[in-house]
Amino acid sequence: MIEFLKTYIPNSIWDAIERDSRFTKDEVQEVRLRIHKPIAIKYNKKQYFLNHDDVTPKEMSEIVAKLSQYSLYAFAEELGQGYLTLAGGHRVGFCGKAVYRNGQMDGLRQISSINIRIAKEIQGCGTQWIPYLFDEDQLCHVILVSPPACGKTTLLRDLIRLLSNGVDDSGGYTIGIVDERGELSATEDGIPQLDVGLCTDVQGNCPKPKGMQLLLHSMSPNIIAVDELGKAEDYAGAMTMLYAGVVLMATIHGDSYDSILKNPYAKSLVASMERVRIFILSQENSVGTVEEIWNQSGECIYQRKVI
Numbered sequence: 001m002i003e004f005l006k007t008y009i010p011n012s013i014w015d016a017i018e019r020d021s022r023f024t025k026d027e028v029q030e031v032r033l034r035i036h037k038p039i040a041i042k043y044n045k046k047q048y049f050l051n052h053d054d055v056t057p058k059e060m061s062e063i064v065a066k067l068s069q070y071s072l073y074a075f076a077e078e079l080g081q082g083y084l085t086l087a088g089g090h091r092v093g094f095c096g097k098a099v100y101r102n103g104q105m106d107g108l109r110q111i112s113s114i115n116i117r118i119a120k121e122i123q124g125c126g127t128q129w130i131p132y133l134f135d136e137d138q139l140c141h142v143i144l145v146s147p148p149a150c151g152k153t154t155l156l157r158d159l160i161r162l163l164s165n166g167v168d169d170s171g172g173y174t175i176g177i178v179d180e181r182g183e184l185s186a187t188e189d190g191i192p193q194l195d196v197g198l199c200t201d202v203q204g205n206c207p208k209p210k211g212m213q214l215l216l217h218s219m220s221p222n223i224i225a226v227d228e229l230g231k232a233e234d235y236a237g238a239m240t241m242l243y244a245g246v247v248l249m250a251t252i253h254g255d256s257y258d259s260i261l262k263n264p265y266a267k268s269l270v271a272s273m274e275r276v277r278i279f280i281l282s283q284e285n286s287v288g289t290v291e292e293i294w295n296q297s298g299e300c301i302y303q304r305k306v307i
Contacts, residue, residue, distance in 0.1 A: 164197020
């Protein structure tokens with residue numbers, strides 16, 4: 001699962017990861033590198049520091065060069081957003097000195113910190129939640145809510161796969177994914193590298209509002225799925241899908257049902273949905289723990305039992 005890291009990090013760092021027996025390599029969630037600081041590994045909600053020298057400026061420069069394929073200019077747009085997505089859907093976040101041009105952030109220089117988030121494909125993690133997606137045999141809109149790194153994208157991907165393949169011996173739903181950052185489908189050369197189902201079409205490398213419109217007009221989807229609604233224009237594009245009669249599946253950052261109500265864009269979107277299921281996720285038991293499910297009436301229809 002994490003063998004891809006060998007392409008981007010120095011051999012000495014990879015060897016330190018392999019030598020460490022405190023965690024299972026294929027279950028690593030994040031690798032954090034900071035100049036003049038120890039290397040941190042996140043595994044099973046815990047953080048471990050590797051038995052390795054602190055990261056040097058030379059090592060950081062080497063890693064950045066490899067991540068950008070030795071062309072930071074080509075990755076200027078991604079760096080301007082503070083991250084880029086690698087093949088396989090792995091996400092790399094950067095911190096450094098912001099560079100502005102014409103009043104807009106144009107990129108980052110002097111990178112001092114990197115966070116590599118390992119994409120996980122867990123087929124079957126959505127199976128038990130499929131019955132909750134229906135109300136009187138009608139498929140509901142689905143909103144997955146959690147703080148970062150709690151499994152929203154992983155669960156969304158599997159729900160897409162299951163609905164696309166068909167549930168209860170029914171034909172699959174035609175699903176369109178707007179994969180702006182490549183994390184949902186890990187599309188490479190136009191072909192998804194992660195399993196998003198038999199009846200799923202992917203519009204990649206495209207802003208969410210434009211991607212939703214393209215899918216609506218060209219692919220006649222029953223469902224449109226997007227990861228991380230955030231900007232006002234994202235919500236405006238999602239609202240347009242409701243008017244078009246398309247079921248929306250999306251993720252939003254938050255930590256509770258109340259956090260959705262405090263987000264004016266999210267609150268307006270949910271209020272416009274005739275049928276909706278709002279999943280609240282955490283890392284309490286493991287990544288992707290479903291804590292609660294709420295419906296359009298503000299009723300909690302599922303709550304995890306705490307033993």
